[in-house]
Amino acid sequence: MTEMLKGTLEGIILAILFAQPAYGYEITARLREQGFSDIAEGTVYALLVRNEQKGLVDVEKVPSEKGPPRKVYSLNARGQDYLEEFWRTWSFLTERLEQLRTERK
Secondary structure (H helix, E strand, O other): OHHHHHHHHHHHHHHHHHHOOEEHHHHHHHHHHOOOOOOOHHHHHHHHHHHHHOOOEEEEEEOOOOOOOEEEEEEOHHHHHHHHHHHHHHHHHHHHHHHHHHOOO
């Protein structure tokens, strides 16, 4: 399951950011609320850095009550385009997998 998630987690994180901007821990908490309990916080932060490097998200440093400022990530226009492509690809794959699952010889 974890190996399958690695390829889709980037899109899942972008989908979370599509709903609203968030910082890393919030994203991890939302993933866990959705049942992705095995995903390490470090994995989420690594994907956020990768998304930032790809130019898919904007980052704003927001003061924190405790400790240093938090990096709040928001989906930008390029990230929205990437997310739309992710959903198209996901739909294609799920349709094909469902066909394979229900085919009988």
